[in-house]
Every structure is written in structure tokens, then in C-alpha cells.
Amino acid sequence: MADLELAxxxxxxxxxxxxxxxxxNAASPAGPTGERPADALRLHLPLVRxxxxxxxxxxxxxxxWVTPDERLSSAARRTLExxxxxxxxxxxxxxxxxAPRRSPTGRVVSVVYTALVRxxxxxxxxxxxxxxxxxxxxxxxxxxxxxxDHAEIVDYALWRLRTKVSYAAIAQHLxxxxxxxxxxxxxxxxxxxxxxxxxxxxxxxxxSGSVEATEHVQTGAAHRPxxxxxxxxxxxxxxxxxxxxxxxxxxx
Amino acid sequence: MADLELAxxxxxxxxxxxxxxxxxNAASPAGPTGERPADALRLHLPLVRxxxxxxxxxxxxxxxWVTPDERLSSAARRTLExxxxxxxxxxxxxxxxxAPRRSPTGRVVSVVYTALVRxxxxxxxxxxxxxxxxxxxxxxxxxxxxxxDHAEIVDYALWRLRTKVSYAAIAQHLxxxxxxxxxxxxxxxxxxxxxxxxxxxxxxxxxSGSVEATEHVQTGAAHRPxxxxxxxxxxxxxxxxxxxxxxxxxxx
DNA sequence: GCTGTTAGTGTCACGCCCACCTGAAGTTGG
DNA sequence: CCAACTTCAGGTGGGCGTGACACTAACAGC
Numbered sequence: 001m002a003d004l005e006l007a008x009x010x011x012x013x014x015x016x017x018x019x020x021x022x023x024x025n026a027a028s029p030a031g032p033t034g035e036r037p038a039d040a041l042r043l044h045l046p047l048v049r050x051x052x053x054x055x056x057x058x059x060x061x062x063x064x065w066v067t068p069d070e071r072l073s074s075a076a077r078r079t080l081e082x083x084x085x086x087x088x089x090x091x092x093x094x095x096x097x098x099a100p101r102r103s104p105t106g107r108v109v110s111v112v113y114t115a116l117v118r119x120x121x122x123x124x125x126x127x128x129x130x131x132x133x134x135x136x137x138x139x140x141x142x143x144x145x146x147x148x149d150h151a152e153i154v155d156y157a158l159w160r161l162r163t164k165v166s167y168a169a170i171a172q173h174l175x176x177x178x179x180x181x182x183x184x185x186x187x188x189x190x191x192x193x194x195x196x197x198x199x200x201x202x203x204x205x206x207x208s209g210s211v212e213a214t215e216h217v218q219t220g221a222a223h224r225p226x227x228x229x230x231x232x233x234x235x236x237x238x239x240x241x242x243x244x245x246x247x248x249x250x251x252x
Numbered sequence: 253m254a255d256l257e258l259a260x261x262x263x264x265x266x267x268x269x270x271x272x273x274x275x276x277n278a279a280s281p282a283g284p285t286g287e288r289p290a291d292a293l294r295l296h297l298p299l300v301r302x303x304x305x306x307x308x309x310x311x312x313x314x315x316x317w318v319t320p321d322e323r324l325s326s327a328a329r330r331t332l333e334x335x336x337x338x339x340x341x342x343x344x345x346x347x348x349x350x351a352p353r354r355s356p357t358g359r360v361v362s363v364v365y366t367a368l369v370r371x372x373x374x375x376x377x378x379x380x381x382x383x384x385x386x387x388x389x390x391x392x393x394x395x396x397x398x399x400x401d402h403a404e405i406v407d408y409a410l411w412r413l414r415t416k417v418s419y420a421a422i423a424q425h426l427x428x429x430x431x432x433x434x435x436x437x438x439x440x441x442x443x444x445x446x447x448x449x450x451x452x453x454x455x456x457x458x459x460s461g462s463v464e465a466t467e468h469v470q471t472g473a474a475h476r477p478x479x480x481x482x483x484x485x486x487x488x489x490x491x492x493x494x495x496x497x498x499x500x501x502x503x504x
Numbered sequence: 505g506c507t508g509t510t511a512g513t514g515t516c517a518c519g520c521c522c523a524c525c526t527g528a529a530g531t532t533g534g
Numbered sequence: 535c536c537a538a539c540t541t542c543a544g545g546t547g548g549g550c551g552t553g554a555c556a557c558t559a560a561c562a563g564c
Contacts, residue, residue, distance in 0.1 A: 451524085
């Protein structure tokens with residue numbers, strides 16, 4: 001039990017246009033028919049530049065050590081805000097990585113969380129010298145090799161998000177309180193990496209009961225105004241792909 | 253980081269008839285039409301009686317401490333065999349529980365694994381004074397309150413197994429190498445708690461590609477002999493509900 | 505007012521899953 | 535040896551969800 005340290009790390013994702021951290025509304029959304037424009041919405045995640053060995057100067061997931069009196073999810077929230085200033089709208093435990101040689105300096109077991117953050121909130125965070133938004137699907141090209149096994153962790157988090165977004169209503173946490181169905185569809189398209197049929201997406205989204213229409217409509221666009229929708233929480237209990245005690249998926 | 257200890261626990265399940273640990277073949281299987289006979293197959297899990305405080309004399313999940321040089325999954329296997337003598341045919345990380353007051357003696361973070369074991373092997377293990385098989389769906393009635401938060405953990409493991417057995421081919425790990433489709437269906441019925449149509453189960457099981465027919469047939473039964481099937485491993489990669497690096501789901 | 509663009513609705517076809525039915529192939533009991 | 539029984543194995547029709555696509559609605563810009 002000696003020489004064993006417990007850390008938390010977080011893969012936190014936001015939907016940002018292209019490659020620069022500006023608001024989501026500034027982006028021209030991807031055309032529904034196919035190829036992705038240069039300014040399409042893409043999943044981004046903040047990385048932190050390491051200042052100390054091991055892996056000094058390399059980019060890593062935000063994280064830190066667990067203190068004795070806080071929950072694991074609280075440690076994830078705290079270290080995330082300390083290193084990036086972000087407060088997630090969704091937080092879920094992903095996996096615990098504990099291979100003996102993950103870190104060259106000793107045994108480190110990392111409880112990894114996946115988090116989502118709304119895009120405008122993400123854009124408000126100033127990107128300093130040591131924090132950087134990187135597109136999730138091209139990490140190696142933009143920031144090189146990540147520290148530790150963090151590239152593997154990101155791959156797993158993206159795989160889980162892709163599989164989960166098709167059966168659980170979590171994509172809404174990447175948007176604001178009110179959103180159009182087109183925006184929600186763009187989120188799914190960015191996560192899944194393929195275009196979706198607007199009519200069919202509308203049907204399944206409404207029929208699933210995960211969103212409800214509001215009185216408001218979106219104005220100012222050069223087309224028929226879109227109705228704004230609101231996320232509807234699972235009605236207490238095991239809805240939404242969680243066990244009863246995890247309807248808010250952050251226990252433990 | 254001081255005063256924080258890392259443990260592993262395992263929810264290991266086997267399919268035993270009724271309430272006594274005898275071989276699976278000795279059981280008269282549940283009728284396909286509805287109500288469960290007294291000797292139907294039920295999910296059981298081994299519990300270990302605690303000999304020390306806290307929770308002395310109470311029943312708990314098998315587990316132990318992580319040593320500095322072993323993987324988390326290895327620690328789960330090792331502590332499971334040390335306390336129960338069982339070697340699982342399937343092992344998968346379930347969740348990491350780390351609430352500050354889980355243990356009254358200090359902060360303990362437990363990486364919990366779910367495991368499956370074949371029934372005849374389970375029956376071979378002698379049940380001593382301090383190990384006991386208990387039916388998974390009636391723990392409170394048979395062994396009373398479990399130690400720590402282990403009842404909650406078992407509930408979560410069962411919920412995950414139920415949801416996962418419908419899309420991943422894992423029920424086979426509760427049977428031997430060769431099995432009839434009726435036996436595999438009985439496993440699904442025991443996990444899901446409801447009867448399944450034999451004809452439809454056959455079609456979906458064969459069509460999914462998770463089992464393949466062999467030349468052998470089962471003899472000795474008072475009816476037409478059933479063909480024996482073999483589990484077919486997912487063909488390398490992301491089949492079976494796992495990410496690429498987790499096609500054998502025990503990394504970390 | 506015309507046009508372009510996107511929101512939203514309706515319709516049809518295909519495929520999957522489920523309930524049910526029919527025949528086949530063994531064993532048991534007289 | 536023969537009848538009865540039980541389960542395997544395969545087939546069929548209907549319901550439902552999803553994908554593809556056509557059509558109408560509403561607003562901005564010129």
C-alpha cells in the first residue's frame with residue numbers, strides 16, 4: 001500500500017467551431033448533406049502543459065491528487081477547475097487506469113472522469129500559456145504525443161461517448177438551456193462523425209421524450225424560425241441509461 | 253494522499269440451481285412457459301465472512317489490497333482466488349467507489365470488478381465456514397445486511413449485467429465450453445428474470461454470430477437431442493461492446 | 505414581390521423482432 | 535413393438551422503429 005498514489009483525471013469535451021475557441025453560435029453549421037466545412041463544429045478538449053518531470057513540456061489531461069475528505073467526483077471537479085477554470089455541466093466516471101508502469105516515477109492509479117461543458121462557457125475561459133483547446137479527433141497532429149497513457153484514455157472516452165450518445169440523452173449538456181433541434185443534431189453529428197437525416201432525427205429525439213418544445217423560437221435567421229427545445233430530465237429512477245442510484249451520474 | 257488505501261473487490265456470479273451449490277446439470281431447467289420452479293437456475297455470488305472489525309461477522313464481497321507491482325485486474329484475480337478459490341472465466345472493471353465515509357476506519361477507495369465463473373467449477377469449491385454462496389436476488393433475506401456499501405455495489409453489478417447481456421455476448425462465460433442453446437437461454441432467463449421464446453432466442457443467438465454449431469449433440473435426455481454450440485470470440489477489434497484495446501476486457 | 509434557405513411534416517419501404525404454428529427426432533412406458 | 539410425450543428446429547405473418555425522400559412553411563435579402 002505504500003508507494004501508491006491515487007489521482008483523478010478528466011476528459012472534458014466541448015463543441016467548438018474549427019480550431020479556435022470562439023462561441024458556438026459564430027460557426028456556420030455543417031451542411032446536412034455530407035462533407036464537413038472548415039468551420040464545422042468539432043469536439044475539443046482542454047489540455048494542460050506539464051511543467052515538471054515526468055513528461056515536462058508535454059500536454060496532459062487536467063487532473064490532480066485526491067484529498068482524504070472529498071469524494072472522487074468532487075476531486076475531479078476541483079482539479080478540473082483549478083487547472084482549467086471550467087465547471088462541467090455533466091460528469092461521469094469513465095474508468096480507473098492502474099497499470100504498474102503508467103508513470104515512470106512510481107505507481108499511480110488514476111480514476112478518470114468524462115465531462116461535458118457548454119460551448120459558450122468554454123469560450124469564456126481564457127486560454128493561457130499552459131492550457132490549450134485541441135480537437136479531439138486530431139490530437140497527435142496538433143499537440144503531439146500526450147503525457148503518460150493519456151492518448152489511450154482519450155480514445156476510450158471518445159469511444160464511450162460515441163456509443164453512449166446513441167442511447168442516453170447526454171448530448172444536451174454540450175448546449176445551453178434552450179436549443180434548436182438542428183443544434184442538437186449538429187452535436188450528434190460532431191460526436192458520431194457522420195451526417196444525420198434532419199427529419200428522422202427530429203422524430204426520434206421528440207419520441208424519446210428527452211427534449212420538450214418551448215414557446216420560444218429562434219429569430220434572425222434567414223429562414224423559417226426554429227422552435228427552441230429544453231432538455232427534460234429523466235423522471236427519477238433508472239431512465240437514461242443509469243442505475244437508480246446514479247440518475248445523477250456522479251456518485252462515488 | 254496519506255491515509256488513503258486502495259482496495260479491489262469482485263462481484264463474481266455463477267449460475268447455481270436453487271440455493272445449494274451443486275452442478276448446473278443436476279438442475280431441472282425452468283419451464284419455458286412462465287413461472288419459475290423451485291429448482292430453477294439462479295444467479296449466486298460467493299460472500300466472505302469478515303473476521304475483523306469493522307463489520308466483523310458480517311458478509312462481504314471478496315477482495316483485498318492492491319500491491320505496488322500488480323495490475324488492478326491481477327489484484328482482483330489474486331484476492332478472489334485467495335479468499336474463495338475461484339478463477340473467473342470473465343473479468344471486467346465495474347466502477348470505483350470512493351466516498352469518504354465508506355469505511356468507518358478510514359478512507360478506502362475500492363476498484364470493483366464484475367466476474368463470471370462456470371457453474372461446475374463453482375460447485376467444486378468447498379464452502380467453508382467463512383465462504384458462502386448466496387442468491388443474488390435475495391441477499392438480504394439469506395445473509396442479512398452486507399458489510400460496507402457492498403449491497404449497493406451488488407445492485408449496480410446486477411444492473412450492469414442485465415443491461416449488458418442484451419447486447420454483448422457474455423452469458424456464455426457462465427457455461428462450459430460446449431452448451432445447448434436451451435442452456436444459454438436459461439442463462440439469459442436467469443439474468444433477465446423473465447422467460448424467453450425458444451425459437452426467437454435461437455434465431456437471434458445464431459444470427460448474432462456469437463455462437464457456432466458443433467458436430468456434437470446432447471444425448472440421454474428424454475426428448476430429441478439438442479445440438480451443442482461453442483462460443484465464438486469476437487474477431488479481433490471492437491466487436492462485442494468493447495473498445496479496441498479492451499477486446500479482452502481486463503486491461504488497466 | 506421574388507428567391508433562396510432552412511424548419512418542420514408526411515409518406516413509403518425495408519428490416520428486425522416477436523408471437524404463434526407445424527413438423528422432426530429422440531426417449532419413456534406399457 | 536407401438537403409442538405418447540417432450541423438446542428441437544424451422545417457418546410465417548404482423549407490428550414497430552428506422553432510413554430515404556418529397557413536400558409545405560416561414561423568414562431574410564435583394
